[in-house]
Amino acid sequence: MSVEASPYRAHVVRDRVLSAASLGVLLLFLWYADSHFSPYSIRILNVTAIFIILAVSYNLINGVTGQFSLEPNAFLALGAYTSAILTLTPAEKARTFIIEPMIWPLSDIAVSFPVSLVAAGLVTAFMAFLMAIPVFRVRGDYLAIVTLGLGEVIQVLANNLVPVTNGSLGLKGLHPYTNLWWAWGTCIFTVICIVRLVNSSYGRAMKAVREDETAAEAMGINAFWTKTLAFTLSGFFEGLAGGLLAHLITTISPSLFTFFFTFNLLIIIVVGGLGSTTGSVIAAVLFSLGGEWLRAVEEPFTIFGYTYSGVPGMRMVIFSVILILVMLFARQGLMGRNEFTWQGFFEWTRGLAAKIRRQE
């Protein structure tokens, strides 16, 4: 296996211009969508951005660093609760916490949305750091089970720490701060950060750990810190996503953050190609649009005169079968471990054009 060399130095300027131009096109599209799209479509766009953030950061620990982890639902919950608790005003908190009043310092704090987002990221990153220490001291194997357990424990805590989380009633009436600009702004920020990280020496260290931990250590890489760094950064961005999600759906409760979230993300990064950030982004977009569409299998519909009465859980059966089949027969996913580069894009279009010409 080869750790990719930095791609095609010759076209740096051209690539930067092209990247900036596509970013501009994306922003123009968002600006148009903001004023012309229906609230439903805007919501899907927001969910797409959140899924991209989650997929790209989940791929950092699973795909790039190769440590199997099942944390997204836990970190999403942590980020969502942190951010929601911080943006509710003291008066709203007094109204919401009807079983037990909120404990003191939290009950009087109210900060702006961006500050709460950063706090959500930091709290989640700190939690990730705390989990990383016991797990990576031993071997990566236990990460999956520890993070799976963490997801359950966070639900237990959210249900039982009533003076902090309002228990099973959850937090209602959050302000819908999350709009296209916040969601996509955070999304673009996350993708840029992670792409730059993966292409840095830290990213190469992560890939080296993925391929062969012993060999990486022999080359002077501290595997423990490399894995801890990857996991903590994943946690930070997943916390941001949690904060965005909370202020998009405006009501959060412990039962919301089930393992389904994690499973969906696992499908996304596996189908996209484990280790490919580009693949994660593509699969996240496909999933957020296709996931809406797949909802149909759980609702009744009629096809060729045969009435299909929707079956709850069918979507998850289909997803698990897809996941297993991809792992068994198409482990490369859509992108393998390849990343999008402008050079690669041009070569691909040139190849495509040549093929068409040959057929004529």
Add this chain to the structure above:
Amino acid sequence: MNYEALVQHLMFGVTLGCLYGLVAIGYTMVYGVLRLINFAHGDLLMVSAYIAFFGIAMFHLPWPVSFAGSVVLTGLLGILIDRGAYKPLRTSPRISALITAIGLSFLLENLALVIIGGRPKSFPMPSPFDGVFVARGIHVPYLSLWVIGITGVLLVIVLLIVHRTRVGMAMRALSRDVETVRLMGVDADRVISFTFVLGSALAAAGGMMWCMKYPALEPFMGVIPGLKAFVAAVLGGIGNVAGAALGGLLLGLAEILIVAIKPEWSGYRDAIAFGVLIAILLTRPTGILGEELPE
């Protein structure tokens, strides 16, 4: 806490611990042989409970037939899972097998949800398991005696298989070095299949007793016991059969006793195992009976 209450809680703790231990043995054997966390193992508990349930409630089989059928079918499902999903991935990176394992676990849960539905069913308790006798002010459900007795017998059988038979020797050898074992002319795949049958059958036994103790059958009932059983296996020393039983026992006792001493913590009961897992990873990752494995 007075004497009677303490003995009462100890008994409940041991009963729960035996159930964790039975499931943990399967985890620990598969991990020992394949270095794979078989996430679908906890769901076998659910499958076995449903098979026994339908045997009794739908086909009106006598309970011993239904229970035996459940053990056999769950054992076969174990082989099927290994042959269908894990065997093709033996030589690929470990993360592939782990992802498949979690996919299988989710598939079993949601298939059960689609086929049977999410409404909890109550398990019909066969008469020999039903009832309580009172001795010196201590209430002893017959079920607890069954659980402790069956676990004891099964544990002895498994220990004999692992330490006194040729296939057991092959299992122990596989956990050291797969390649060398193959070179010695051992059919590794058969040994692995045997490991899966044995582990799945134990999970089936645990599953049926679990749902007599907590009689609500639902598709996701295996998740929490599965997680805790894995913690028990780590606590006892992963790869070690006796350790798994010991870890299960300790975890069961800890859960019951902590809640008995601090009833206001009962909401956090499911978090205790997690605390134990973190503590064991920090202090003694090889577990109580585990030996230092060569990396």
